[in-house]
Amino acid sequence: MGKLYAVGFGPGGYEHMTAKAIDVIKNADIVTGYTTYVEMLRKFFPEKEYVATPMTKEMDRCRMAVDLAAEGKTVAMVSSGDSGIYGMAGILLEIANEKKADVEIETVPGVTAASAAASILGAPLMHDFTIISLSDLMTPYSLIMKRVDCAGQGDFIVCLYNPKSKKRADYVEKAAEILMKYRDGKTPVGVVRHAGREEESSYITTLDAVKDAPIDMFSIVIVGNSNTYVRDGKMITPRGYEDKYGFANVE
Amino acid sequence: MGKLYAVGFGPGGYEHMTAKAIDVIKNADIVTGYTTYVEMLRKFFPEKEYVATPMTKEMDRCRMAVDLAAEGKTVAMVSSGDSGIYGMAGILLEIANEKKADVEIETVPGVTAASAAASILGAPLMHDFTIISLSDLMTPYSLIMKRVDCAGQGDFIVCLYNPKSKKRADYVEKAAEILMKYRDGKTPVGVVRHAGREEESSYITTLDAVKDAPIDMFSIVIVGNSNTYVRDGKMITPRGYEDKYGFANVE
Numbered sequence: 001m002g003k004l005y006a007v008g009f010g011p012g013g014y015e016h017m018t019a020k021a022i023d024v025i026k027n028a029d030i031v032t033g034y035t036t037y038v039e040m041l042r043k044f045f046p047e048k049e050y051v052a053t054p055m056t057k058e059m060d061r062c063r064m065a066v067d068l069a070a071e072g073k074t075v076a077m078v079s080s081g082d083s084g085i086y087g088m089a090g091i092l093l094e095i096a097n098e099k100k101a102d103v104e105i106e107t108v109p110g111v112t113a114a115s116a117a118a119s120i121l122g123a124p125l126m127h128d129f130t131i132i133s134l135s136d137l138m139t140p141y142s143l144i145m146k147r148v149d150c151a152g153q154g155d156f157i158v159c160l161y162n163p164k165s166k167k168r169a170d171y172v173e174k175a176a177e178i179l180m181k182y183r184d185g186k187t188p189v190g191v192v193r194h195a196g197r198e199e200e201s202s203y204i205t206t207l208d209a210v211k212d213a214p215i216d217m218f219s220i221v222i223v224g225n226s227n228t229y230v231r232d233g234k235m236i237t238p239r240g241y242e243d244k245y246g247f248a249n250v251e
Numbered sequence: 252m253g254k255l256y257a258v259g260f261g262p263g264g265y266e267h268m269t270a271k272a273i274d275v276i277k278n279a280d281i282v283t284g285y286t287t288y289v290e291m292l293r294k295f296f297p298e299k300e301y302v303a304t305p306m307t308k309e310m311d312r313c314r315m316a317v318d319l320a321a322e323g324k325t326v327a328m329v330s331s332g333d334s335g336i337y338g339m340a341g342i343l344l345e346i347a348n349e350k351k352a353d354v355e356i357e358t359v360p361g362v363t364a365a366s367a368a369a370s371i372l373g374a375p376l377m378h379d380f381t382i383i384s385l386s387d388l389m390t391p392y393s394l395i396m397k398r399v400d401c402a403g404q405g406d407f408i409v410c411l412y413n414p415k416s417k418k419r420a421d422y423v424e425k426a427a428e429i430l431m432k433y434r435d436g437k438t439p440v441g442v443v444r445h446a447g448r449e450e451e452s453s454y455i456t457t458l459d460a461v462k463d464a465p466i467d468m469f470s471i472v473i474v475g476n477s478n479t480y481v482r483d484g485k486m487i488t489p490r491g492y493e494d495k496y497g498f499a500n501v502e
Contacts, residue, residue, distance in 0.1 A: 109261075
Protein backbone atom coordinates (compact mmCIF):
# COMPACT_ATOMS: atom_id res chain seq x y z
CA MET A 1 0.00 0.00 0.00
CA GLY A 2 1.29 3.42 -0.96
CA LYS A 3 1.52 6.39 1.30
CA LEU A 4 0.36 9.86 0.42
CA TYR A 5 0.92 12.84 2.67
CA ALA A 6 -1.02 16.08 2.37
CA VAL A 7 1.61 18.40 3.80
CA GLY A 8 1.04 21.98 4.86
CA PHE A 9 4.39 23.75 5.04
CA GLY A 10 3.11 26.91 6.73
CA PRO A 11 3.40 30.47 5.45
CA GLY A 12 6.47 29.93 3.29
CA GLY A 13 9.76 30.18 5.15
CA TYR A 14 11.64 27.16 6.48
CA GLU A 15 11.38 28.41 10.06
CA HIS A 16 7.61 27.94 10.28
CA MET A 17 7.63 24.39 8.88
CA THR A 18 6.91 21.69 11.44
CA ALA A 19 9.44 18.99 12.25
CA LYS A 20 7.08 16.46 10.68
CA ALA A 21 6.62 18.41 7.44
CA ILE A 22 10.41 18.66 7.09
CA ASP A 23 10.79 14.94 7.81
CA VAL A 24 8.05 13.86 5.39
CA ILE A 25 9.45 15.97 2.55
CA LYS A 26 12.98 14.72 3.17
CA ASN A 27 11.83 11.10 3.02
CA ALA A 28 9.30 11.28 0.17
CA ASP A 29 10.05 9.61 -3.18
CA ILE A 30 8.20 12.40 -4.96
CA VAL A 31 7.15 15.88 -3.88
CA THR A 32 4.32 17.41 -5.86
CA GLY A 33 2.31 20.61 -5.76
CA TYR A 34 1.41 23.84 -7.47
CA THR A 35 4.46 25.30 -9.27
CA THR A 36 4.86 28.28 -6.89
CA TYR A 37 4.96 26.01 -3.81
CA VAL A 38 7.39 23.58 -5.42
CA GLU A 39 9.75 26.45 -6.21
CA MET A 40 9.59 27.63 -2.59
CA LEU A 41 10.56 24.18 -1.32
CA ARG A 42 13.25 23.56 -3.94
CA LYS A 43 15.39 26.19 -2.17
CA PHE A 44 15.24 24.24 1.10
CA PHE A 45 15.35 20.69 -0.27
CA PRO A 46 17.23 20.97 -3.60
CA GLU A 47 17.96 17.26 -3.90
CA LYS A 48 14.34 16.07 -4.04
CA GLU A 49 12.41 14.88 -7.07
CA TYR A 50 9.57 17.32 -7.76
CA VAL A 51 6.55 17.22 -10.03
CA ALA A 52 5.04 20.69 -10.39
CA THR A 53 1.72 21.45 -12.03
CA PRO A 54 -0.05 24.76 -12.68
CA MET A 55 -2.66 26.02 -10.21
CA THR A 56 -5.70 25.29 -12.35
CA LYS A 57 -4.68 21.66 -12.74
CA GLU A 58 -5.15 20.69 -9.12
CA MET A 59 -7.60 17.86 -9.74
CA ASP A 60 -5.22 16.33 -12.27
CA ARG A 61 -2.36 16.76 -9.80
CA CYS A 62 -4.35 15.06 -7.05
CA ARG A 63 -5.26 12.14 -9.32
CA MET A 64 -1.62 11.78 -10.30
CA ALA A 65 -0.53 11.85 -6.66
CA VAL A 66 -3.04 9.14 -5.74
CA ASP A 67 -1.90 7.01 -8.71
CA LEU A 68 1.79 7.37 -7.80
CA ALA A 69 1.07 6.36 -4.22
CA ALA A 70 -1.02 3.40 -5.42
CA GLU A 71 2.09 2.21 -7.31
CA GLY A 72 3.84 2.01 -3.94
CA LYS A 73 5.65 5.33 -3.90
CA THR A 74 5.76 7.66 -0.95
CA VAL A 75 4.32 10.93 -2.18
CA ALA A 76 4.21 14.32 -0.45
CA MET A 77 1.66 16.74 -1.87
CA VAL A 78 2.61 20.12 -0.53
CA SER A 79 0.73 23.35 -0.07
CA SER A 80 1.31 26.49 1.92
CA GLY A 81 -0.44 27.06 5.24
CA ASP A 82 -2.35 24.10 6.66
CA SER A 83 -3.24 21.47 4.07
CA GLY A 84 -6.43 20.79 6.03
CA ILE A 85 -7.75 24.38 5.64
CA TYR A 86 -8.99 25.10 2.09
CA GLY A 87 -6.26 22.63 1.14
CA MET A 88 -5.58 19.45 -0.75
CA ALA A 89 -6.43 17.03 2.07
CA GLY A 90 -10.12 16.88 1.24
CA ILE A 91 -9.65 16.48 -2.50
CA LEU A 92 -7.11 13.68 -1.99
CA LEU A 93 -9.51 11.79 0.29
CA GLU A 94 -12.36 12.29 -2.18
CA ILE A 95 -10.30 11.10 -5.16
CA ALA A 96 -8.90 8.10 -3.28
CA ASN A 97 -12.48 7.12 -2.37
CA GLU A 98 -13.65 7.60 -5.95
CA LYS A 99 -10.81 5.47 -7.31
CA LYS A 100 -11.02 2.96 -4.45
CA ALA A 101 -7.24 3.37 -4.38
CA ASP A 102 -5.16 1.25 -2.01
CA VAL A 103 -3.46 4.30 -0.55
CA GLU A 104 -3.01 5.49 3.00
CA ILE A 105 -3.53 9.25 3.21
CA GLU A 106 -2.17 11.27 6.11
CA THR A 107 -2.56 14.99 6.63
CA VAL A 108 0.37 16.83 8.17
CA PRO A 109 -1.06 20.00 9.72
CA GLY A 110 0.74 23.30 9.33
CA VAL A 111 0.64 26.90 10.49
CA THR A 112 -2.33 28.46 8.70
CA ALA A 113 -2.12 31.93 7.12
CA ALA A 114 -4.33 33.49 9.81
CA SER A 115 -1.81 32.51 12.50
CA ALA A 116 1.13 33.75 10.46
CA ALA A 117 -0.57 37.07 9.68
CA ALA A 118 -1.72 37.55 13.27
CA SER A 119 1.79 37.00 14.64
CA ILE A 120 3.02 39.89 12.47
CA LEU A 121 0.15 42.26 13.29
CA GLY A 122 0.32 41.78 17.07
CA ALA A 123 -2.38 39.68 18.71
CA PRO A 124 -5.68 40.18 16.89
CA LEU A 125 -6.92 36.57 17.33
CA MET A 126 -7.27 36.45 21.09
CA HIS A 127 -10.99 35.82 20.81
CA ASP A 128 -13.56 33.96 18.67
CA PHE A 129 -13.03 34.38 14.95
CA THR A 130 -14.17 33.29 11.51
CA ILE A 131 -12.13 32.40 8.47
CA ILE A 132 -13.92 33.28 5.23
CA SER A 133 -12.54 32.90 1.72
CA LEU A 134 -13.68 35.63 -0.66
CA SER A 135 -13.04 33.40 -3.66
CA ASP A 136 -16.27 32.83 -5.55
CA LEU A 137 -14.84 30.18 -7.84
CA MET A 138 -16.87 27.45 -6.17
CA THR A 139 -19.06 29.34 -3.70
CA PRO A 140 -21.83 31.78 -4.62
CA TYR A 141 -21.14 35.46 -3.93
CA SER A 142 -24.41 35.71 -1.99
CA LEU A 143 -23.35 33.00 0.48
CA ILE A 144 -19.92 34.58 0.99
CA MET A 145 -21.46 37.94 1.86
CA LYS A 146 -24.14 36.30 4.01
CA ARG A 147 -21.30 34.79 6.05
CA VAL A 148 -19.62 38.16 6.40
CA ASP A 149 -22.95 39.49 7.67
CA CYS A 150 -23.25 36.65 10.21
CA ALA A 151 -19.68 37.34 11.35
CA GLY A 152 -20.66 40.98 11.82
CA GLN A 153 -23.75 40.11 13.85
CA GLY A 154 -21.72 37.83 16.11
CA ASP A 155 -18.90 40.38 16.64
CA PHE A 156 -16.40 37.79 15.43
CA ILE A 157 -12.89 38.79 14.42
CA VAL A 158 -12.89 38.13 10.65
CA CYS A 159 -9.97 36.67 8.70
CA LEU A 160 -10.40 37.03 4.95
CA TYR A 161 -8.50 34.55 2.77
CA ASN A 162 -8.16 35.15 -0.99
CA PRO A 163 -9.30 38.75 -0.41
CA LYS A 164 -8.78 40.13 -3.87
CA SER A 165 -8.22 39.20 -7.48
CA LYS A 166 -8.61 41.20 -10.68
CA LYS A 167 -12.14 39.88 -11.12
CA ARG A 168 -13.02 40.48 -7.47
CA ALA A 169 -11.44 43.90 -6.95
CA ASP A 170 -14.18 45.27 -4.70
CA TYR A 171 -15.09 42.25 -2.51
CA VAL A 172 -13.07 43.42 0.49
CA GLU A 173 -14.73 46.81 0.30
CA LYS A 174 -18.17 45.16 0.10
CA ALA A 175 -17.32 43.00 3.11
CA ALA A 176 -16.19 46.10 5.03
CA GLU A 177 -19.49 47.84 4.23
CA ILE A 178 -21.41 44.88 5.64
CA LEU A 179 -19.29 44.76 8.80
CA MET A 180 -19.85 48.49 9.36
CA LYS A 181 -23.54 47.74 9.83
CA TYR A 182 -22.45 46.19 13.13
CA ARG A 183 -19.17 47.79 14.19
CA ASP A 184 -17.48 51.16 14.08
CA GLY A 185 -15.76 52.40 10.92
CA LYS A 186 -12.66 52.97 13.06
CA THR A 187 -12.37 49.24 13.83
CA PRO A 188 -8.76 48.17 13.12
CA VAL A 189 -8.05 46.13 10.01
CA GLY A 190 -4.69 44.45 9.50
CA VAL A 191 -3.34 43.47 6.10
CA VAL A 192 -0.35 41.17 5.75
CA ARG A 193 1.19 40.48 2.36
CA HIS A 194 3.40 37.43 1.90
CA ALA A 195 3.23 36.50 5.58
CA GLY A 196 6.33 34.61 6.66
CA ARG A 197 8.12 35.04 3.32
CA GLU A 198 11.04 37.26 2.33
CA GLU A 199 8.76 39.89 0.74
CA GLU A 200 6.59 40.14 3.88
CA SER A 201 4.92 43.47 4.64
CA SER A 202 2.07 44.58 6.86
CA TYR A 203 -0.30 47.50 7.10
CA ILE A 204 -2.89 48.50 9.66
CA THR A 205 -5.90 50.55 8.63
CA THR A 206 -9.57 50.87 9.58
CA LEU A 207 -12.80 49.46 8.19
CA ASP A 208 -13.85 52.77 6.66
CA ALA A 209 -10.47 53.23 4.93
CA VAL A 210 -10.02 49.65 3.73
CA LYS A 211 -10.76 50.59 0.12
CA ASP A 212 -7.40 52.39 -0.03
CA ALA A 213 -5.37 49.56 1.55
CA PRO A 214 -2.69 47.69 -0.41
CA ILE A 215 -4.50 44.36 -0.69
CA ASP A 216 -3.84 41.74 -3.35
CA MET A 217 -4.09 37.98 -3.84
CA PHE A 218 -1.04 37.37 -1.63
CA SER A 219 -2.66 39.16 1.30
CA ILE A 220 -4.56 38.09 4.41
CA VAL A 221 -6.95 40.64 5.88
CA ILE A 222 -7.90 40.53 9.57
CA VAL A 223 -10.76 42.72 10.80
CA GLY A 224 -10.90 43.23 14.57
CA ASN A 225 -13.96 42.76 16.76
CA SER A 226 -15.63 45.63 18.65
CA ASN A 227 -12.92 45.50 21.36
CA THR A 228 -9.82 45.36 19.15
CA TYR A 229 -7.47 48.33 19.41
CA VAL A 230 -4.09 49.45 18.10
CA ARG A 231 -1.25 50.52 20.34
CA ASP A 232 2.38 51.10 19.40
CA GLY A 233 1.63 49.77 15.93
CA LYS A 234 0.28 46.46 17.23
CA MET A 235 -3.29 45.25 16.73
CA ILE A 236 -4.58 43.69 19.95
CA THR A 237 -7.88 42.04 20.82
CA PRO A 238 -8.52 41.67 24.56
CA ARG A 239 -9.10 38.11 25.70
CA GLY A 240 -12.60 38.54 26.99
CA TYR A 241 -15.70 40.66 27.14
CA GLU A 242 -15.70 40.90 30.91
CA ASP A 243 -13.12 43.23 32.29
CA LYS A 244 -11.65 40.98 34.97
CA TYR A 245 -8.10 42.12 34.37
CA GLY A 246 -8.67 45.84 33.95
CA PHE A 247 -7.57 45.83 30.32
CA ALA A 248 -10.83 46.50 28.50
CA ASN A 249 -11.06 49.78 26.59
CA VAL A 250 -7.46 50.43 27.44
CA GLU A 251 -7.11 53.12 24.77
CA MET B 252 16.64 45.44 25.46
CA GLY B 253 15.31 42.05 26.42
CA LYS B 254 13.59 39.64 24.12
CA LEU B 255 10.41 37.81 24.92
CA TYR B 256 8.94 35.17 22.65
CA ALA B 257 5.32 34.02 22.82
CA VAL B 258 5.82 30.53 21.46
CA GLY B 259 3.06 28.22 20.33
CA PHE B 260 4.42 24.68 20.25
CA GLY B 261 1.43 23.12 18.47
CA PRO B 262 -0.76 20.29 19.71
CA GLY B 263 1.80 18.69 21.99
CA GLY B 264 4.17 16.29 20.26
CA TYR B 265 7.63 17.30 19.05
CA GLU B 266 6.75 16.48 15.44
CA HIS B 267 4.26 19.31 15.08
CA MET B 268 6.56 21.98 16.53
CA THR B 269 7.91 24.45 13.98
CA ALA B 270 11.62 24.79 13.31
CA LYS B 271 11.47 28.27 14.83
CA ALA B 272 9.71 27.16 18.02
CA ILE B 273 12.37 24.48 18.51
CA ASP B 274 15.14 26.98 17.87
CA VAL B 275 13.72 29.65 20.19
CA ILE B 276 13.25 27.18 23.05
CA LYS B 277 16.75 25.77 22.59
CA ASN B 278 18.28 29.25 22.75
CA ALA B 279 16.15 30.82 25.50
CA ASP B 280 17.69 31.62 28.89
CA ILE B 281 14.39 30.79 30.57
CA VAL B 282 11.35 28.85 29.40
CA THR B 283 8.13 29.61 31.24
CA GLY B 284 4.52 28.55 31.00
CA TYR B 285 1.63 26.76 32.64
CA THR B 286 2.87 23.67 34.52
CA THR B 287 1.30 21.14 32.12
CA TYR B 288 2.99 22.73 29.08
CA VAL B 289 6.36 22.97 30.81
CA GLU B 290 6.19 19.26 31.66
CA MET B 291 5.43 18.43 28.00
CA LEU B 292 8.49 20.34 26.84
CA ARG B 293 10.81 19.07 29.56
CA LYS B 294 10.74 15.66 27.84
CA PHE B 295 12.06 17.18 24.60
CA PHE B 296 14.44 19.79 26.05
CA PRO B 297 15.53 18.38 29.44
CA GLU B 298 18.53 20.67 29.81
CA LYS B 299 16.60 23.95 29.83
CA GLU B 300 15.82 26.17 32.80
CA TYR B 301 12.06 26.23 33.34
CA VAL B 302 9.77 28.34 35.49
CA ALA B 303 6.34 26.74 35.73
CA THR B 304 3.28 28.39 37.25
CA PRO B 305 -0.26 27.09 37.77
CA MET B 306 -2.95 27.82 35.21
CA THR B 307 -4.81 30.44 37.22
CA LYS B 308 -1.66 32.50 37.70
CA GLU B 309 -1.25 33.49 34.06
CA MET B 310 -1.24 37.24 34.65
CA ASP B 311 1.48 36.84 37.30
CA ARG B 312 3.41 34.60 34.93
CA CYS B 313 3.16 37.14 32.12
CA ARG B 314 4.33 39.98 34.42
CA MET B 315 7.26 37.84 35.54
CA ALA B 316 8.17 37.00 31.93
CA VAL B 317 8.12 40.69 30.95
CA ASP B 318 10.27 41.58 33.99
CA LEU B 319 12.82 38.86 33.24
CA ALA B 320 13.09 40.02 29.62
CA ALA B 321 13.43 43.64 30.79
CA GLU B 322 16.47 42.50 32.81
CA GLY B 323 18.04 41.44 29.52
CA LYS B 324 17.21 37.75 29.52
CA THR B 325 15.86 35.88 26.51
CA VAL B 326 12.56 34.41 27.65
CA ALA B 327 10.31 31.92 25.88
CA MET B 328 6.74 31.83 27.16
CA VAL B 329 5.26 28.64 25.80
CA SER B 330 1.74 27.47 25.22
CA SER B 331 0.16 24.70 23.21
CA GLY B 332 -1.39 25.39 19.82
CA ASP B 333 -0.79 28.84 18.37
CA SER B 334 0.18 31.44 20.97
CA GLY B 335 -1.68 34.03 18.89
CA ILE B 336 -5.07 32.23 19.18
CA TYR B 337 -6.61 32.55 22.67
CA GLY B 338 -2.97 32.61 23.77
CA MET B 339 -0.42 34.57 25.73
CA ALA B 340 0.65 36.91 22.90
CA GLY B 341 -2.05 39.48 23.59
CA ILE B 342 -1.57 39.53 27.36
CA LEU B 343 2.20 39.94 26.98
CA LEU B 344 1.74 42.91 24.65
CA GLU B 345 -0.82 44.46 26.98
CA ILE B 346 1.41 44.03 30.06
CA ALA B 347 4.52 45.32 28.29
CA ASN B 348 2.51 48.42 27.24
CA GLU B 349 1.17 48.88 30.77
CA LYS B 350 4.66 48.61 32.29
CA LYS B 351 6.29 50.59 29.46
CA ALA B 352 8.83 47.77 29.51
CA ASP B 353 11.87 47.94 27.25
CA VAL B 354 11.18 44.51 25.82
CA GLU B 355 10.85 43.28 22.27
CA ILE B 356 7.99 40.80 21.98
CA GLU B 357 7.79 38.36 19.11
CA THR B 358 5.06 35.81 18.52
CA VAL B 359 6.09 32.47 17.07
CA PRO B 360 2.98 31.02 15.43
CA GLY B 361 2.15 27.36 15.83
CA VAL B 362 -0.28 24.72 14.63
CA THR B 363 -3.61 25.53 16.27
CA ALA B 364 -5.80 22.82 17.80
CA ALA B 365 -8.40 23.07 15.00
CA SER B 366 -5.76 22.10 12.43
CA ALA B 367 -4.46 19.26 14.56
CA ALA B 368 -7.94 17.90 15.23
CA ALA B 369 -9.00 18.25 11.59
CA SER B 370 -5.96 16.31 10.37
CA ILE B 371 -7.02 13.37 12.54
CA LEU B 372 -10.72 13.47 11.59
CA GLY B 373 -10.13 13.68 7.82
CA ALA B 374 -10.68 17.03 6.10
CA PRO B 375 -13.56 18.86 7.78
CA LEU B 376 -12.08 22.38 7.36
CA MET B 377 -12.11 22.63 3.58
CA HIS B 378 -14.50 25.58 3.74
CA ASP B 379 -15.28 28.70 5.81
CA PHE B 380 -15.30 28.09 9.53
CA THR B 381 -15.56 29.70 12.94
CA ILE B 382 -13.55 29.06 16.07
CA ILE B 383 -15.60 29.64 19.22
CA SER B 384 -14.46 29.06 22.79
CA LEU B 385 -17.21 27.79 25.07
CA SER B 386 -15.35 29.09 28.14
CA ASP B 387 -17.49 31.68 29.92
CA LEU B 388 -14.73 32.77 32.30
CA MET B 389 -14.40 36.13 30.57
CA THR B 390 -17.20 36.11 27.99
CA PRO B 391 -20.91 36.13 28.77
CA TYR B 392 -22.80 32.92 28.05
CA SER B 393 -25.34 34.87 25.99
CA LEU B 394 -22.65 36.16 23.59
CA ILE B 395 -21.12 32.70 23.21
CA MET B 396 -24.47 31.18 22.22
CA LYS B 397 -25.30 34.15 19.98
CA ARG B 398 -22.10 33.38 18.09
CA VAL B 399 -23.06 29.74 17.76
CA ASP B 400 -26.37 30.92 16.34
CA CYS B 401 -24.63 33.22 13.83
CA ALA B 402 -22.37 30.32 12.83
CA GLY B 403 -25.48 28.24 12.28
CA GLN B 404 -27.16 30.89 10.13
CA GLY B 405 -24.04 31.23 7.98
CA ASP B 406 -23.60 27.46 7.52
CA PHE B 407 -20.06 27.75 8.87
CA ILE B 408 -18.13 24.70 10.00
CA VAL B 409 -17.84 25.24 13.78
CA CYS B 410 -14.76 24.43 15.86
CA LEU B 411 -15.46 24.49 19.58
CA TYR B 412 -12.48 25.13 21.87
CA ASN B 413 -12.77 24.53 25.64
CA PRO B 414 -15.97 22.58 24.95
CA LYS B 415 -16.64 21.25 28.42
CA SER B 416 -15.75 21.62 32.07
CA LYS B 417 -17.49 20.42 35.21
CA LYS B 418 -19.29 23.74 35.52
CA ARG B 419 -20.19 23.85 31.83
CA ALA B 420 -21.25 20.23 31.34
CA ASP B 421 -24.11 20.98 28.95
CA TYR B 422 -22.74 23.80 26.79
CA VAL B 423 -21.88 21.55 23.84
CA GLU B 424 -25.37 20.10 23.93
CA LYS B 425 -26.85 23.62 24.01
CA ALA B 426 -24.67 24.62 21.06
CA ALA B 427 -25.81 21.53 19.14
CA GLU B 428 -29.45 22.42 19.79
CA ILE B 429 -28.88 25.90 18.36
CA LEU B 430 -27.10 24.54 15.27
CA MET B 431 -29.96 22.09 14.66
CA LYS B 432 -32.22 25.09 14.04
CA TYR B 433 -30.25 25.49 10.81
CA ARG B 434 -28.81 22.11 9.85
CA ASP B 435 -29.79 18.47 9.99
CA GLY B 436 -29.42 16.45 13.19
CA LYS B 437 -27.39 13.93 11.18
CA THR B 438 -24.67 16.53 10.45
CA PRO B 439 -21.30 14.96 11.33
CA VAL B 440 -19.53 16.05 14.49
CA GLY B 441 -15.93 15.09 15.15
CA VAL B 442 -14.40 14.97 18.61
CA VAL B 443 -10.65 14.72 19.10
CA ARG B 444 -9.18 14.28 22.57
CA HIS B 445 -5.52 15.13 23.16
CA ALA B 446 -4.89 15.87 19.47
CA GLY B 447 -1.26 15.22 18.56
CA ARG B 448 -0.35 13.75 21.95
CA GLU B 449 0.32 10.18 23.02
CA GLU B 450 -3.17 9.75 24.48
CA GLU B 451 -4.86 10.95 21.27
CA SER B 452 -8.28 9.54 20.40
CA SER B 453 -11.05 10.57 18.05
CA TYR B 454 -14.75 9.94 17.67
CA ILE B 455 -17.26 10.87 15.00
CA THR B 456 -20.91 11.31 15.88
CA THR B 457 -23.83 13.50 14.79
CA LEU B 458 -25.36 16.72 16.08
CA ASP B 459 -28.39 14.96 17.52
CA ALA B 460 -26.23 12.40 19.37
CA VAL B 461 -23.58 14.79 20.64
CA LYS B 462 -24.89 14.63 24.19
CA ASP B 463 -23.57 11.07 24.46
CA ALA B 464 -20.12 11.81 22.99
CA PRO B 465 -16.94 11.48 25.08
CA ILE B 466 -16.12 15.20 25.33
CA ASP B 467 -13.99 16.75 28.06
CA MET B 468 -11.72 19.76 28.59
CA PHE B 469 -8.94 18.16 26.52
CA SER B 470 -11.22 17.85 23.49
CA ILE B 471 -11.81 19.85 20.33
CA VAL B 472 -15.24 19.49 18.73
CA ILE B 473 -15.73 20.15 15.00
CA VAL B 474 -19.28 20.39 13.64
CA GLY B 475 -19.57 20.05 9.86
CA ASN B 476 -21.47 22.39 7.56
CA SER B 477 -24.54 21.31 5.55
CA ASN B 478 -22.33 19.58 2.96
CA THR B 479 -19.99 17.68 5.30
CA TYR B 480 -20.19 13.90 5.07
CA VAL B 481 -18.45 10.84 6.50
CA ARG B 482 -16.93 8.15 4.35
CA ASP B 483 -14.66 5.31 5.42
CA GLY B 484 -14.47 6.85 8.87
CA LYS B 485 -13.25 10.20 7.58
CA MET B 486 -15.13 13.48 7.96
CA ILE B 487 -14.93 15.46 4.71
CA THR B 488 -16.28 18.86 3.74
CA PRO B 489 -16.38 19.50 -0.02
CA ARG B 490 -14.42 22.54 -1.13
CA GLY B 491 -17.28 24.51 -2.56
CA TYR B 492 -20.99 24.97 -2.85
CA GLU B 493 -21.02 24.76 -6.62
CA ASP B 494 -20.60 21.29 -7.94
CA LYS B 495 -17.92 21.93 -10.54
CA TYR B 496 -16.05 18.73 -9.83
CA GLY B 497 -18.97 16.35 -9.44
CA PHE B 498 -18.23 15.70 -5.77
CA ALA B 499 -21.16 17.40 -4.08
CA ASN B 500 -23.61 15.16 -2.22
CA VAL B 501 -21.30 12.26 -2.94
CA GLU B 502 -22.94 10.06 -0.31
